[in-house]
Amino acid sequence: MQIDERKQKILKAIVQDYIATAEPVGSRTISKKFELGVSPATIRNEMSDLEEMGLIEQPHTSAGRIPSDAGYRYYVDYLMDPVQLSEDDKKKINKEISTRLNEIHEVMEYTGKLISQVTCLTSLVLEPKTKNSVLKLHFLPYEEGKAIMVMVKDNGKVENSVVDIGEDITPEELQILANIFNEKMSGTKAQDIKTVLLREIYGELSRKRRMLDGILGILGRMVNEFEEVDEGKVYLGGALNMLNQPEFRDLDKVKDLFQVFEESNKLKELLNHDQQGLNISIGSENIEQVLKDCSIISATYHINGKQIGSIGVLGPTRMDYSRAITIVDYMTKSLTEMLTKKYRRTK
Amino acid sequence: MQIDERKQKILKAIVQDYIATAEPVGSRTISKKFELGVSPATIRNEMSDLEEMGLIEQPHTSAGRIPSDAGYRYYVDYLMDPVQLSEDDKKKINKEISTRLNEIHEVMEYTGKLISQVTCLTSLVLEPKTKNSVLKLHFLPYEEGKAIMVMVKDNGKVENSVVDIGEDITPEELQILANIFNEKMSGTKAQDIKTVLLREIYGELSRKRRMLDGILGILGRMVNEFEEVDEGKVYLGGALNMLNQPEFRDLDKVKDLFQVFEESNKLKELLNHDQQGLNISIGSENIEQVLKDCSIISATYHINGKQIGSIGVLGPTRMDYSRAITIVDYMTKSLTEMLTKKYRRTK
């Protein structure tokens, strides 16, 4: 869409003023607050054009204009001024995160809190996907018929779960299972394990008929475990901030919104776009109908340049895009750096 | 407080009608809906007395009466009719829980969902406190200078964490440490481990001077781990249900309430009364000022008759107490039974 410079300035003024005040912007306001050197009447004419183009709209006849989704999109793509994060903010973020780096879930939770605090919006943080290799498998004795399976993954995480092994499997046999895994499978992606592993083990064990049935059963359950821990958890932070937004003064809207917040699957989907890097989804561009008055800024972070998770902020379409983008961007970089440092492995 | 039978009947009618309708109850309503055999005028006189006693109050002059906190308390203590849970409900609860019994956090989360669904209120579920014994300790190799410590607790939970062990500790030495622990300490309460363990290990190892320093360091960190995992997580479910309650039509109240919901520490405190069994906290009886219009029904559940956690429901003071109590009560019993069955150990 090609629009002339003065229209751009006016659109920019409308978006910025509306972001700041949450009130429809009138022609007089623009001519007073922003120095365009033209009278309100001229601005009115331009606004009429902008409305025809679908970039702004009028809540009712005698009100000012507010940006449409398309208007925000144009603003974000072409008009927005870049914002620098203050050194203070940067320091705060870096320091706060690095003091919390013990457990991955603590990092995630705190990252979320931090983002929502700095942006005054709601934060979404997706745990690194553990669609990655299990490096090593250990079995430990538990109780009759059960064993503790400890999995070391190549992102440094350690998971354990109790698996049923049946009564007639001996510790030695379990050890064989672990050995086979550690020798042959180490580094296999979890989702590939199901097929590959089963074939391998089958070959290896075909001599030892007696064990076979039991162990195949264990494998079935193990693979379930692998998949279960595969899911990155999603952390929601600062949901309350939404209640301070004037667009959520309506209780029904709050209900709808929080309904989405309670469904972690939906939240995951919101962050789960395929492309890497920064992504901005404005209003009706969101998959979720309920979020038609919200925008989401999200970005991916990396560990060892490979596994990825994402973080995002969710706010009303009328959010301070440039600030939010800057913060999300900085946060992903800082997270990538720290997590990579933490989980750098010789392998 | 001694009040005559007719006053009791009237108070009961007021509470029940108010619970059902959320509207102040007038004298005419009572005389029509409940068969007391007296005219509205008589009821009015009685109501006037009840108000003087502080059991009911009047929102404004020309409105009916609503129960005060003291009124609810009297109702709960003396007037309430017991409710039987329908067989359907029972079956539903039992079935739903037992299909989910794999991971403790799944049980907790699902229990919460179930309670909030059945009561249409908000549920709080406190994980079993793991202020309990570590039965067994294992060490597994991780990377240079670190080891995976796997702890089996006597409530059946398995926890793992990566501990720094320093470069010059050999796997064999770690094994010794584990052996010492498993022989001497097994079953010691986590909070007692710090002192006892240190003394024991010190004696055991005083011969092997070289190892001592390193191992003492590990112990320090281990003990931190023990304490860290001590905290039971709290699960919140059905927070949205509160938004359907007419008392939370006011956005500011919602904000305050959700503020509490976001602080898991406060939620824990709400469930953390010392006495076992059922506990009812009405309105201003709550520690948390913000919850002065809410009541909490909570009860403790047990595993192996020892470790305890609790579950609760939170709703407006105008909640259906007898139903809520019945459900919470049934739920704790059913949870106790199932968890005890699951975690029954020969030890």
Add this chain to the structure above:
DNA sequence: GATTAGCACTCACCGAGGAAGAGTGCTAAC
């Protein structure tokens, strides 16, 4: 003496009506 009918009074709630104010669109002049 307890109960009740009758009645005046209070007060929240609701909808109508009207004034104020913000903002527009149009027209005519610059």
Add this chain to the structure above:
DNA sequence: GTTAGCACTCTTCCTCGGTGAGTGCTAATC
């Protein structure tokens, strides 16, 4: 092409009277 002027629209806010639910009091009744 730009702007001043003006009529017009529409929301917001306030006021005001009517309505209805419910009370408290008084006097009559059981």
